[in-house]
Amino acid sequence: MEEEDEILDEFLVECSESLEHLDQEFVALEEDPGNADLLGSIFRAVHTIKGTCGFLGLPKLENVAHGTENILSVMRDREMRVTSDGITILLEAVDVIKEILAHIETERKEPETDYSPMRQKLDAFLESGSSASESKPITDEEALRVDAIMKDLEADALLNKAPEKTRTEAEEAASETAISEGNKDSKKTEARADEEATVSPVQNEKPVSGNENIDKKKPALAESAIRVDVHLLDQLINLVGELVLARNQLLQQARDQDGTSSTKAKSGTVQQINLITTELQDTVMKTRMQPIKNVWDKFPRMIRDLAHANGKSVDLVMKGAETELDKTLLEAIKDPMTHIIRNAVDHGIESADIRREQGKNEKGTLFLKAFHEGGRIVIQISDDGAGIDIERVKIKAIEKELITQALADRMSEREALHLIFHPGLSTAKQVTHVSGRGVGMDVVKTNIEKIGGTVSMSSRLGEGTEMRIEIPLTLAIIPALMVVSGGAPFAIPQASLIELVLVNEECRQQIEVIRGAHFYRLRGVLLPLIYLNEVLGLTEQASRAGALHDIGINIVVLKVNEHSFGLVVDFVNDSEEIVVKPVNRQLRSLAYLAGATILGDGCVALILDVMGVAEEGSLLGGGAHETAMSLEEASVVETEEKTAAFVLFSMNGEDRYAVSLSEITRLEEFLPDRVEHSSGQEVIQYRDDLLPLIHIENALNIDMSGLEVSEHVSVIVCTRNQKSVGMVVGKIMDIVNVPLHLHHPSGSTPGIRGSIVIQEKSTDLLDVDQVISCVIPEWMEETFV
Amino acid sequence: MNEEEMLARGKERRAENPEPSLETDRRVSISDRRFENNRQYATFYLDDHFLGIEIEQVQEVFLSKEMTSVPKSPASVAGLINLRGQIIMSIDLRKRLGFKENSTGEAPMSIVVRTSDGPVNLLVDQIGDVIRVRPDLFELPPKTLEQQLGMAIEGVYKLEGKLLLALNTECAVQVA
Numbered sequence: 001m002e003e004e005d006e007i008l009d010e011f012l013v014e015c016s017e018s019l020e021h022l023d024q025e026f027v028a029l030e031e032d033p034g035n036a037d038l039l040g041s042i043f044r045a046v047h048t049i050k051g052t053c054g055f056l057g058l059p060k061l062e063n064v065a066h067g068t069e070n071i072l073s074v075m076r077d078r079e080m081r082v083t084s085d086g087i088t089i090l091l092e093a094v095d096v097i098k099e100i101l102a103h104i105e106t107e108r109k110e111p112e113t114d115y116s117p118m119r120q121k122l123d124a125f126l127e128s129g130s131s132a133s134e135s136k137p138i139t140d141e142e143a144l145r146v147d148a149i150m151k152d153l154e155a156d157a158l159l160n161k162a163p164e165k166t167r168t169e170a171e172e173a174a175s176e177t178a179i180s181e182g183n184k185d186s187k188k189t190e191a192r193a194d195e196e197a198t199v200s201p202v203q204n205e206k207p208v209s210g211n212e213n214i215d216k217k218k219p220a221l222a223e224s225a226i227r228v229d230v231h232l233l234d235q236l237i238n239l240v241g242e243l244v245l246a247r248n249q250l251l252q253q254a255r256d257q258d259g260t261s262s263t264k265a266k267s268g269t270v271q272q273i274n275l276i277t278t279e280l281q282d283t284v285m286k287t288r289m290q291p292i293k294n295v296w297d298k299f300p301r302m303i304r305d306l307a308h309a310n311g312k313s314v315d316l317v318m319k320g321a322e323t324e325l326d327k328t329l330l331e332a333i334k335d336p337m338t339h340i341i342r343n344a345v346d347h348g349i350e351s352a353d354i355r356r357e358q359g360k361n362e363k364g365t366l367f368l369k370a371f372h373e374g375g376r377i378v379i380q381i382s383d384d385g386a387g388i389d390i391e392r393v394k395i396k397a398i399e400k401e402l403i404t405q406a407l408a409d410r411m412s413e414r415e416a417l418h419l420i421f422h423p424g425l426s427t428a429k430q431v432t433h434v435s436g437r438g439v440g441m442d443v444v445k446t447n448i449e450k451i452g453g454t455v456s457m458s459s460r461l462g463e464g465t466e467m468r469i470e471i472p473l474t475l476a477i478i479p480a481l482m483v484v485s486g487g488a489p490f491a492i493p494q495a496s497l498i499e500l501v502l503v504n505e506e507c508r509q510q511i512e513v514i515r516g517a518h519f520y521r522l523r524g525v526l527l528p529l530i531y532l533n534e535v536l537g538l539t540e541q542a543s544r545a546g547a548l549h550d551i552g553i554n555i556v557v558l559k560v561n562e563h564s565f566g567l568v569v570d571f572v573n574d575s576e577e578i579v580v581k582p583v584n585r586q587l588r589s590l591a592y593l594a595g596a597t598i599l600g601d602g603c604v605a606l607i608l609d610v611m612g613v614a615e616e617g618s619l620l621g622g623g624a625h626e627t628a629m630s631l632e633e634a635s636v637v638e639t640e641e642k643t644a645a646f647v648l649f650s651m652n653g654e655d656r657y658a659v660s661l662s663e664i665t666r667l668e669e670f671l672p673d674r675v676e677h678s679s680g681q682e683v684i685q686y687r688d689d690l691l692p693l694i695h696i697e698n699a700l701n702i703d704m705s706g707l708e709v710s711e712h713v714s715v716i717v718c719t720r721n722q723k724s725v726g727m728v729v730g731k732i733m734d735i736v737n738v739p740l741h742l743h744h745p746s747g748s749t750p751g752i753r754g755s756i757v758i759q760e761k762s763t764d765l766l767d768v769d770q771v772i773s774c775v776i777p778e779w780m781e782e783t784f785v
Numbered sequence: 786m787n788e789e790e791m792l793a794r795g796k797e798r799r800a801e802n803p804e805p806s807l808e809t810d811r812r813v814s815i816s817d818r819r820f821e822n823n824r825q826y827a828t829f830y831l832d833d834h835f836l837g838i839e840i841e842q843v844q845e846v847f848l849s850k851e852m853t854s855v856p857k858s859p860a861s862v863a864g865l866i867n868l869r870g871q872i873i874m875s876i877d878l879r880k881r882l883g884f885k886e887n888s889t890g891e892a893p894m895s896i897v898v899r900t901s902d903g904p905v906n907l908l909v910d911q912i913g914d915v916i917r918v919r920p921d922l923f924e925l926p927p928k929t930l931e932q933q934l935g936m937a938i939e940g941v942y943k944l945e946g947k948l949l950l951a952l953n954t955e956c957a958v959q960v961a
Contacts, residue, residue, distance in 0.1 A: 238870055238871070239870070241870055242869055242870040245870070488853065488854065488856075489853075536856035536857060537856055537857060538856055581870075581871070581872045582872070583865065583872060583874065584873075584874035584902060584903065584905065585902050586859075586862075586874070586902070586959070586960055587855060587858060587862070587874060590855070590857055590858060592856075592857070593855070596853075596865055596872045598867050598870065598872070602867055603851065603853060603867065604852075604853040604864075604865045604866065604867050604872055605853065606853065606855065606865075616857075
């Protein structure tokens with residue numbers, strides 16, 4: 001019984017492998033109906049499934065597979081043409097086969113459903129097809145290829161005569177070769193076809209030369225690859241992790257004892273062990289790595305079906321399919337990617353008619369690109385479709401009360417675009433059966449963030465959309481910041497880390513208290529503070545008072561869901577690559593705990609779940625994050641009680657103006673000779689770009705005659721929508737924190753919000769955007785370039 | 786503490802409580818065949834109580850090592866330890882079963898048990914011997930037993946001059 005189960009399992013694994021390839025091979029065949037090799041490969045796969053299920057006693061599966069094989073066989077014999085209809089019906093049959101296999105996998109038996117209609121459909125098609133089509137003359141070259149396949153099949157037939165038990169094994173080998181052949185070939189060709197090649201993957205698979213190619217590869221491949229249980233690999237990785245720890249301790253000991261003669265010889269051995277361990281670690285990690293191709297392979301079929309259903313025509317271009325990443329990660333990005341691609345085909349790419357009207361190529365193109373960047377894997381999914389109408393996103397978001405009109409007006413293009421990730425927002429004009437129900441993008445985002453990745457997007461109306469997914473190389477090892485709080489070590493995943501701030505005694509007053517809640521003024525914005533030791537109820541209460549005296553307060557600025565907060569810890573240590581280990585199931589209910597890791601000295605450190613810590617500190621869910629928002633707004637909008645940071649400057653030496661610190665980007669001083677002219681505009685070379693300089697005195701009606709000639713040009717740099725301008729001012733005087741008591745002017749001057757009293761002198765508060773708009777009217781428009 | 790010290794310590798303990806183990810061992814050796822179905826228990830002490838865990842469930846025993854405490858976890862969770870690269874939860878069995886805290890100041894011993902949830906480390910006072918017990922000495926937990934303790938044991942073996950509380954490990958490792 002057990003043995004039978006084992007055979008069945010093997011059969012299932014083998015089938016799922018060949019079926020994966022079948023889908024794309026069919027799609028490729030549709031593009032290139034004359035490709036005899038492709039047809040042969042498909043035929044072999046189906047033939048193997050049919051043969052094996054006969055042996056295992058799976059009559060329904062055999063029946064459908066047999067019908068499929070019959071059609072393939074006449075197609076192969078050139079008695080029937082490969083048509084789109086034919087492919088569709090064959091794909092349908094493959095789906096049925098998949099369905100049956102899935103049922104067998106869970107229930108260990110065939111489903112009750114009657115599949116004979118499918119068989120009848122296949123047979124009917126075979127009947128109509130073969131009689132209607134005329135056989136096509138076969139060229140010499142093609143004849144040769146077909147010949148090769150026939151030989152191959154003869155070999156198969158020979159194998160079939162072998163005793164039953166060995167037959168499965170032999171067939172398995174044969175089918176494996178059939179599958180891997182594709183892999184090898186595509187790898188070879190990839191080198192050449194890599195650059196921007198239209199990867200309907202199977203196009204890569206064209207053998208270099210027909211005949212010997214197939215025969216030669218068979219033995220080598222069967223011998224060079226084996227199947228290994230993933231759990232075994234996991235165990236191996238664990239053990240290697242242990243070895244690395246032991247190696248580190250050994251190295252430490254060797255260093256401590258250095259100098260004595262007896263250790264000289266030993267240190268050589270230690271070095272050797274060191275090297276071997278490192279290499280072993282690398283190699284073992286590689287065993288879990290798989291090319292992203294494994295996930296991408298299912299997309300050609302999916303896109304074909306989607307495009308067909310919507311009357312669109314879409315080309316898929318894949319680049320970097322050989323990029324490898326951890327198997328678990330690969331699984332994790334599968335669904336998000338599928339969703340994004342569906343969206344792109346369903347909403348992104350327009351129908352052929354509309355594309356023609358807009359002067360685009362009738363065929364839409366979808367690009368998939370994967371590459372390494374800075375220790376992470378970047379996956380780009382872009383289309384040349386309609387793009388996203390940002391205004392419509394905003395309107396929709398306001399309609400659904402996700403944002404206010406005021407907020408919408410102030411939002412940058414990027415911010416508005418990212419509203420797409422908000423749960424419950426869908427801009428699809430029409431809900432289709434595949435996507436557009438308003439769930440989805442938020443799920444994509446959460447799923448990718450779960451594995452320590454990020455998603456971002458950019459879009460141009462009418463030109464297309466690009467999604468960018470960044471994920472770590474492997475899940476098991478993540479970079480983390482090591483901190484100490486209440487005497488215990490903690491690891492904070494680097495992904496949510498924004499910056500580190502050390503507040504020393506002098507700046508103590510920058511920490512504000514409102515009803516027991518602490519805030520830190522970080523560049524004019526109030527940052528809510530959470531004391532880690534208090535949140536976790538750690539016994540050592542030293543940090544708030546004690547640590548302050550010696551070294552100040554360590555604030556780790558973290559970001560969750562667009563909201564920042566400061567986590568106060570006792571000490572900040574190095575950033576380290578840590579191995580994430582699971583904790584007992586019973587501890588998983590602790591929101592702040594993401595897992596645990598083993599430090600170099602063998603101790604266990606807890607890994608913090610940043611979102612959980614924020615929840616424990618009642619930052620999220622409650623009113624806290626709203627406060628963070630409204631406080632930020634308070635520094636801009638006129639409120640009575642709050643204080644805000646202002647930059648004080650003068651234009652002609654006599655007058656005083658202020659701008660809110662949160663509205664500007666930087667303060668700069670340039671030498672006058674650096675000012676250049678470009679198309680009638682004063683510009684300055686600034687951070688590898690040209691910064692346009694504007695003069696605001698005319699807009700504000702300021703008499704500049706009293707200005708002393710200074711040796712520097714003082715400039716206030718403002719950035720909106722990723723574009724910057726520099727406002728030339730007379731002299732920058734100070735940065736102050738004052739209560740925002742705004743006196744509204746009687747006769748309002750454009751560009752002036754009102755006056756405030758700063759340092760006992762009346763000061764005009766500038767409305768930066770309005771002032772700049774006076775000089776550059778298109779300043780606030782998003783199209784401003 | 787090195788291995789020798791540990792052995793020495795084990796011997797000391799045995800000298801302190803020589804009676805039950807030697808006696809039961811002898812009985813087993815005489816009537817080995819007759820009691821083939823007898824269960825084997827790894828025994829340990831909590832306060833002045835004598836408890837046992839079925840030997841099949843015990844993975845290993847060692848002198849407890851440094852632990853990382855887990856804030857906000859249930860009181861009986863003593864912390865996490867690193868056992869050859871695996872992170873394992875430790876349960877203070879005294880707290881879990883409602884005994885008062887250990888006042889002797891002696892470092893506890895660790896018994897790692899296999900559970901459906903993976904290995905869990907139980908902290909106990911002292912380790913006893915492995916003994917065989919006859920099934921006919923078994924009795925379900927008396928109803929009058931404190932619930933916290935009564936729920937976590939399978940029953941009681943009435944040994945001569947002593948009771949052996951048979952721990953239900955699956956239940957004992959549930960901390961919440």
